[in-house]
Amino acid sequence: MNKQEALIDYCLRLGDNSLVLGHRLSEWCGHGPILEEDLALANIALDLLGQTRNLFTYAAAVEGKGRTEDDLAYTRNNYEFRNALLTEQANGDFAVTIARQLFYTSYAWLLFTELQKSKDETIAGIAAKALKETSYHLRHCNEWTIRLGDGTEESHRRMQDAVDSLWMYTDDIFAQTEGDALLIKEGIAADAATLKPKWDAMIKETLTKATLKMPEGGFMMKGSREGKHTEHLTYILGELQFLQRTYPGMEW
Amino acid sequence: MEDTVKQEDHFNEKLEKGDFIEPKDWMPEKYRKTLIRQISQHAHSEVVGMLPEGNWITRAPNLRRKAILLAKVQDEGGHGLYLYSAAETLGISREELLDQLHTGKAKYSSIFNYPTVTWADIGAIGWLVDGAAIMNQVMLQRTSFGPYSRAMIRICKEESFHQRQGYEIMVALSKGSAEQKQMAQDALNRWWWPTLMMFGPPDAISSNSADSIKWKIKRETNDELRQKFVDRTIAQVEYLGLTVPDPKLKWNEARGHYDFGEIDWAEFNSVVKGNGPCNRERLKARVGAHKNGEWVRDAATAYAKKQAAKAAGSLVA
Amino acid sequence: MSNSNNEWPLWEVFVQTKSGMPHKHCGSVHAPDKEMALQNARDTYTRRNEGTNIWVVPAAAITASSPEDIGPFFDPSNDKAYRHPTFYTIPEGVKYI
Numbered sequence: 054m055n056k057q058e059a060l061i062d063y064c065l066r067l068g069d070n071s072l073v074l075g076h077r078l079s080e081w082c083g084h085g086p087i088l089e090e091d092l093a094l095a096n097i098a099l100d101l102l103g104q105t106r107n108l109f110t111y112a113a114a115v116e117g118k119g120r121t122e123d124d125l126a127y128t129r130n131n132y133e134f135r136n137a138l139l140t141e142q143a144n145g146d147f148a149v150t151i152a153r154q155l156f157y158t159s160y161a162w163l164l165f166t167e168l169q170k171s172k173d174e175t176i177a178g179i180a181a182k183a184l185k186e187t188s189y190h191l192r193h194c195n196e197w198t199i200r201l202g203d204g205t206e207e208s209h210r211r212m213q214d215a216v217d218s219l220w221m222y223t224d225d226i227f228a229q230t231e232g233d234a235l236l237i238k239e240g241i242a243a244d245a246a247t248l249k250p251k252w253d254a255m256i257k258e259t260l261t262k263a264t265l266k267m268p269e270g271g272f273m274m275k276g277s278r279e280g281k282h283t284e285h286l287t288y289i290l291g292e293l294q295f296l297q298r299t300y301p302g303m304e305w
Numbered sequence: 306m307e308d309t310v311k312q313e314d315h316f317n318e319k320l321e322k323g324d325f326i327e328p329k330d331w332m333p334e335k336y337r338k339t340l341i342r343q344i345s346q347h348a349h350s351e352v353v354g355m356l357p358e359g360n361w362i363t364r365a366p367n368l369r370r371k372a373i374l375l376a377k378v379q380d381e382g383g384h385g386l387y388l389y390s391a392a393e394t395l396g397i398s399r400e401e402l403l404d405q406l407h408t409g410k411a412k413y414s415s416i417f418n419y420p421t422v423t424w425a426d427i428g429a430i431g432w433l434v435d436g437a438a439i440m441n442q443v444m445l446q447r448t449s450f451g452p453y454s455r456a457m458i459r460i461c462k463e464e465s466f467h468q469r470q471g472y473e474i475m476v477a478l479s480k481g482s483a484e485q486k487q488m489a490q491d492a493l494n495r496w497w498w499p500t501l502m503m504f505g506p507p508d509a510i511s512s513n514s515a516d517s518i519k520w521k522i523k524r525e526t527n528d529e530l531r532q533k534f535v536d537r538t539i540a541q542v543e544y545l546g547l548t549v550p551d552p553k554l555k556w557n558e559a560r561g562h563y564d565f566g567e568i569d570w571a572e573f574n575s576v577v578k579g580n581g582p583c584n585r586e587r588l589k590a591r592v593g594a595h596k597n598g599e600w601v602r603d604a605a606t607a608y609a610k611k612q613a614a615k616a617a618g619s620l621v622a
Numbered sequence: 623m624s625n626s627n628n629e630w631p632l633w634e635v636f637v638q639t640k641s642g643m644p645h646k647h648c649g650s651v652h653a654p655d656k657e658m659a660l661q662n663a664r665d666t667y668t669r670r671n672e673g674t675n676i677w678v679v680p681a682a683a684i685t686a687s688s689p690e691d692i693g694p695f696f697d698p699s700n701d702k703a704y705r706h707p708t709f710y711t712i713p714e715g716v717k718y719i
Contacts, residue, residue, distance in 0.1 A: 079362045079371075082378050083355035084590065086598025087630070088386045089651055089662040091355075095379035096665050102372050109368075123367045147601045189664075196657055203611065204604025211600070289363075296366040296424055303485060305366035305424070305477055330689045376669075383666055390650040393632065399652060400629040456649070463670070605654035606628055612655065 056239065059232030060173070061112050062135065063242055065125065066278070067164075068108030069136035072126060074157060075101030076289055077144055086147050093193060097154075100186040107179045127297035131287045132280035139222040141285040145215065148201055148208070152215035154194035159255045160226050160248065162187045167243035176241060195259050202263025213265050224273040227252075320521050325451040328394035336520050339513065340450050341395050342411075343522060345402045348388035349413035351381045353406075353587050357421040358430060366424060373470050374427060380467070384460045391452040407592045414438075415573065416499050418581030425478055425485075425492035431471015433493075433500040436538065439464055440530050441504070449521040472541065479545040486546075493542070494550045501565075502573045504531040535563050631680060633659040635667050638675040645677050653678070 054062070078098035085091035109122035139157055144150050165187055168180035201212040227245040236242035260267045276282065296305070312331040319326065326332055358378050365371035389399045405411035416434055421427065442464065445457040478489040505511055505527040517523040525533075535554075542549055553566035576584070630652040636645035648667050653659035659678040667673070687695055703709045712719055 076363055079375050082362055082375065083352075083359040083382070084594040084597075086594070086601035087652065088352065088382055088389070089653065089666060090598075090601075091382045092379055092386070092669075093661065093665040095375055095382070096669065099372060099375055099379070102368065102375070106368050106372075126368055127366075146597070193661060196661065200605045200608040200654070200658075201601070204607045205600065207600050208604030208607075292363045295364050300482070300484060303366075303481055305370055305474070305481075327689070329686065379669070383669065386651070386666055387649055390632075393650070398629055459648070602630060602654075603628060605658065606630065609655040 054230075054232045054235070056235055057115060059230075059235045060241065061115050062230065062232050063236055064108045064112035064115070064176075066135035068105045068112065068125070069134050070140050070157070070161075071101035071108070072105040073134070073136040073286070073289060074140040074153075075099075075105065076293060077140070077142075077153075078150070080144055081150070094150075097190050097193065100183075100190070104179070104183050104186070107182070111175050111179065123297070127294045131282055131290055134280065134282065134286060134290070135277060136286075137222070137226045138274060138277050138283055139219060139226055141283060141289060142219060142222065143285060146211055148211040148215035149219065151194055151197045151201060152212065152219050154190065155198050155256065155259065156219060156223050157226065158187060158190045158194050159252055159259075162191050163248045163251050163255075164243055164245075167248070171242070172240035198259050198265070199263045202260070202265040209264065212263065216260065216265055217268050220268040221272055221274050225275045225277050228275055228278045230278050320449055325454060326449050327451045328396075335516070336522075337395055339516055339520070339522060340453065341392055341397055343513075343517070344388055344392040344395075344450075344453055345397075345405065346412055346414075348385045348392060348402065349406045349411055350417065351385035351388060353413045353417045353591060355381045355385075356587055356590055357417055357419070357583070358427060360421050361424060361427050364424070365427075370474070377431070377467055377470060380463050384456075384463070387456040387459060388453075391450075391456045394452045403595060407588070407595060409579070409588065412577065414503060415576045415581060416503050417587060418576050418584045419495065419499055420582050423488050423492060425474070425488040426496070428471050428474030428478060428489065429492035429496040431467055431469075432475050432541070433471070433496050433538070434503065435464065435467040435471060437500050437503045437534050439468060440534055444524050444530070447521075447524055453522075475545055475547075479547060489545065490547050493547050497550050498568065498572075501531055501535070501568055502570075504528070504534070506570065506573070532562055535565055539563055630654045631682065633663070633678045634681050634684060635663040636677040636679070637663075637667055637673045638677075639672055641674050645675065650681060651678075 075098045078094050078101065081094045082091060082098075085094055105126070106122050109125045113120045113122060113125060137157070139153060142149070142153060162184070165180040165184040169177050169184055171177040171180060198212065201208045203209070227249050229245050233242055233245070237244045257267050274283075297303075313333060316326070316330070316332060316336075319330075326336075355378050358374065358381075362371065362375050362378060365374050389402060392402060393399060402411070406413065421430070439461070442457055442461050446454060446461055448454050448457065475489055475492075478485040505514070508514055508526045508528045511527055514523070514526055518526065539549065539554070551566045553564065555564050557564045575581070579585075631654075632650050633653055633656075634650050635648055637648050638645045651659060651662040651666055653662045656678060660676060663676050663678050664673070668676070699705075
C-alpha cells in the first residue's frame with residue numbers, strides 16, 4: 054500500500070464512520086423520546102453527514118479517477134466499507150443509542166483533536182471543523198449518560214445493559230492497518246494506539262459520574278478494517294443505496 | 306356580567322384596531338378554545354408530518370438530498386415545538402395536547418395519512434403540500450393572537466426553502482429518464498387532490514371558518530386560499546411538462562381564475578374520520594415514540610430532582 | 623399553567639444574535655434542568671447560525687406586568703415629551719449638539 058492508497062483508505066474509513074452512524078441517528082427522526090431530543094439527534098446526524106461529505110470529496114480528489122462523494126457512498130459494497138462495527142449497531146432503546154454515541158464520540162473527539170494538527174492541510178481543516186461539532190456531541194452524550202445512569206432504577210439498568218452490550222465493539226474502533234503506520238510516520242494520521250488510554254480515562258470518568266460500571270475485558274470483536282462487518286451493515290446499505298442501485302447513473 | 310360585556314367590547318375594539326391579543330389579556334372562552342384547537346392541530350400536523358417524509362431520509366438518492374431532507378424534517382419538528390409552546394401560553398400543557406393527539410381527540414392535517422411510496426413523493430410533498438401549507442401560514446403571520454403570530458413568522462422564514470427543495474426534486478425527475486418522469490407524474494396524480502383538500506371544507510359548509518375570520522385568527526377563507534393555490538401552481542406544473550389529474554381544469558377568462566373539478570369530500574371526510582391509508586400507522590408511531598420515551602423523560606426528571614436535593618443539602622450544611 | 627404530571631418544566635429562551643446586541647426572546651423549550659435547557663435551546667433555536675449566546679430562564683420565574691397595568695404603568699410617560707431630543711429647539715448653525 055502506497056501513501057496515496059493509504060490516505061484514500063484513511064479518509065474513507067473516517068467518512069464511513071460518520072456516514073453509518075449518521076444513518077443510524079437519522080432513523081430516530083420523528084421517533085425520539087421528546088421533540089427537543091428529536092431536534093438534537095437530527096443536528097448531530099447532520100453534522101456527521103457533513104463530515105462524510107468533506108472526507109469523501111477529499112478521498113475522491115486524492116484518488117483522481119473522477120469519482121464523486123456519491124459514488125463512494127452509493128456504489129461500494131459492504132466489504133468495501135471500513136466503518137467501525139460499533140457505528141452500524143442498531144439504535145436499540147435510547148440508552149443503546151447514547152452508549153454508542155459515548156463510545157464513538159469520545160474517540161472522535163480525541164481523533165480530531167490530533168488530526169487538526171495533521172501535516173495534510175485538508176485533513177487538518179476537516180478535523181478542525183469536525184472537532185467543534187464533536188465537542189458539542191460529546192457534551193450531549195456525556196450529559197445523557199449521566200442522567201440515564203443516575204436517573205431512575207430502570208434507566209440505570211438500561212444504561213448499564215447498553216454499555217455492557219456494546220463494549221465488545223470498542224476495541225475495533227482503534228484497529229489500525231499497515232497503511233496507517235505509513236501515514237502516522239508522515240504526520241498525517243493520528244496513532245490510534247495512543248488515543249486508547251485517553252479514551253479509557255474519558256469513558257471511565259463519565260461512567261463513574263453516571264454511577265455505572267466500566268466493563269472489563271471480555272470478548273472483543275474486530276474486523277471492520279478488513280471489511281468484515283456484522284449483519285447490520287448490508288441492511289443499512291440496502292436502504293442507503295436502494296435508489297442508486299435500482300436506477301443506476303441517474304440524476305436526482 | 307356587565308364586566309364581561311365591557312371586557313368583550315374592549316377585546317373586540319382591540320381586534321378592530323388590529324392590535325394583537327396576548328396570553329394574559331382577557332379573551333372570550335370560545336376564542337381561547339378555537340385557538341387551542343387550531344394551534345395544536347397545526348402543531349400535531351407538523352409532528353405527524355415528520356413521518357411520511359422521514360421514511361425517505363435513509364433512502365435519499367444522494368448525500369446532498371439526504372442532508373436537505375433531514376434538515377427539512379427536523380425543521381418540521383422545530384415548528385411543532387414552536388406551536389406547542391404558543392398553545393401552552395393559553396394554559397394547556399404539552400402533555401395534555403399530546404394526550405389529545407394520542408387518544409384521537411385532536412386532529413392533524415389529513416394529508417399525512419397518505420403514503421410516501423416513491424422518492425418523487427418527497428418532491429411532491431415539498432412542492433405541493435408545503436406550498437399549500439405556506440399559503441395558510443403566510444396568512445397566519447397576521448393572526449390576532451400574538452404568540453401564534455410570532456411562531457408563524459419564524460416558521461415562514463424557515464419554511465421558505467421547503468417548497469423550493471421539493472420543486473427542485475420534481476424538476477430533476479421531470480428532466481430525467483422516462484422512469485423518473487413517470488415517477489413524478491404518478492406522485493402528482495396522487496398528491497394533487499389531497500393537497501386541494503388541505504385548505505379545508507368549502508366555505509359554505511365549514512363550521513369553524515366564520516368564527517375564525519371574525520376573530521381575525523384566519524384572514525382568508527378556505528375557498529379563497531384554495532383558488533389562489535391553484536392559480537399559482539398550474540404554471541409550475543406546465544414547466545415540469547406534467548399534467549394535473551383534473552379534466553375539468555381550465556382557465557376562466559371572465560373570472561380571471563382557473564376553474565377546477567369537484568373535490569371528493571366523501572374521501573376527505575373518510576380520511577379525517579380515521580380511514581385513510583396510513584392513519585393507524587401514523588398514530589401508532591407517535592404513541593410509540595411517546596411511550597418508549599417515557600422512561601427517558603422520567604430519568605432526566607429524577608436526576609434533576611436528585612441534583613436539586615443535593616444543592617439544597619449543601620446549602621444547609 | 624398545569625404541570626401536575628411528570629412533564630419537564632418550561633424554559634423561556636433568549637438568544638443574542640450578534641455580539642453587542644441584546645438578548646431577544648425567541649420561544650421556549652421543555653427541559654429537566656438548566657444544562658439540558660441550554661442544549662435544547664441551542665438545538666431548537668440556533669439551527670441557522672442565529673446565535674452567539676443563549677439565556678434560558680424557567681418560565682415560572684418570570685414576573686410580568688398584567689394587562690390591567692397598561693394604563694397606570696405606561697400612560698404616565700406619554701406626556702413627557704421633554705425626555706426626547708426632538709423636544710428642544712437648537713439655533714440654526716449650532717453643531718454637534
